[in-house]
Amino acid sequence: MRDRFAVLPQYLLPKKWMTATAGKLASAELGGATTAFIRWFVARYQVNMDEAAQPDIAQYPSFNAFFTRELRDGARPMAQADLVCPVDGAISQCGAIAQDQIFQAKGHSYSTTALLGGDAQLAAQFNNGQFATIYLSPRDYHRIHMPLRAKLQKMVYVPGDLFSVNPLTARGVPGLFARNERVVCVFESRIGPVVMVLVGATIVGSMYTTWHGQVNPPRSRKVRSWDYQTQPIVLEQGDEMGRFLLGSTIVLLLPEGKSAFNADWAAGKPVQLGEAMGTLSR
Numbered sequence: 001m002r003d004r005f006a007v008l009p010q011y012l013l014p015k016k017w018m019t020a021t022a023g024k025l026a027s028a029e030l031g032g033a034t035t036a037f038i039r040w041f042v043a044r045y046q047v048n049m050d051e052a053a054q055p056d057i058a059q060y061p062s063f064n065a066f067f068t069r070e071l072r073d074g075a076r077p078m079a080q081a082d083l084v085c086p087v088d089g090a091i092s093q094c095g096a097i098a099q100d101q102i103f104q105a106k107g108h109s110y111s112t113t114a115l116l117g118g119d120a121q122l123a124a125q126f127n128n129g130q131f132a133t134i135y136l137s138p139r140d141y142h143r144i145h146m147p148l149r150a151k152l153q154k155m156v157y158v159p160g161d162l163f164s165v166n167p168l169t170a171r172g173v174p175g176l177f178a179r180n181e182r183v184v185c186v187f188e189s190r191i192g193p194v195v196m197v198l199v200g201a202t203i204v205g206s207m208y209t210t211w212h213g214q215v216n217p218p219r220s221r222k223v224r225s226w227d228y229q230t231q232p233i234v235l236e237q238g239d240e241m242g243r244f245l246l247g248s249t250i251v252l253l254l255p256e257g258k259s260a261f262n263a264d265w266a267a268g269k270p271v272q273l274g275e276a277m278g279t280l281s282r
Contacts, residue, residue, distance in 0.1 A: 081276035114178035117158035150187035
């Protein structure tokens with residue numbers, strides 16, 4: 001109950017206006033003002049610039065350029081594993097999908113159908129499967145990579161709210177990840193369908209995929225879909241597939257009986273891109 005009271009102001013804030021404004025400011029090239037803000041941000045959130053391909057803060061023309069910075073070669077080696085972690089962040093939750101219900105936080109679950117924008121046929125393919133929800137904090141690297149080799153099938157933009165996605169909000173807002181704006185990326189792999197959902201949030205200016213570019217804005221009130229089944233878009237394990245312009249959360253869905261997360265993967269665990277995430281059934 002305390003968490004629900006704590007997030008009440010978010011219901012009242014003009015979240016879409018705040019997000020649009022933040023997006024414009026983050027993409028603006030303001031010279032010394034931009035550099036000063038990035039320097040403050042690095043100090044405030046203890047961002048490790050030694051890992052960046054470009055460690056010189058002054059070389060970033062905009063905050064977005066800094067926020068979506070590349071890592072230097074070798075900063076995130078890929079583990080020899082069937083499944084590797086697709087992002088830097090912290091595990092919000094992970095484990096089994098209970099029929100069609102994904103656990104969000106104590107007292108809260110949401111359906112795979114709701115998460116996937118109402119596509120019950122797609123959602124049914126993940127009944128009793130596995131899920132992982134990973135939260136990216138402001139200090140993290142914000143590019144998203146592939147946990148395994150897969151071929152792109154389709155992408156769906158689902159309009160929605162723009163609540164914060166931090167742990168407090170996950171505990172206080174029912175169905176958070178199925179009510180926020182999101183981009184659903186559907187792949188086919190050697191274990192069958194795999195879905196990666198990029199979840200938007202307050203001041204997340206936009207979401208981007210490597211095959212499409214910026215997905216939003218524009219923001220639509222309707223679901224938008226792109227079909228790639230006839231296009232040979234295959235991403236290898238570890239390849240970049242997308243990025244957040246300002247931070248958020250991803251939700252990964254895997255089909256039943258095809259995979260298992262490593263024993264040390266549990267809620268609250270900090271994770272890094274490329275570390276061993278799990279194994280596939282032989």
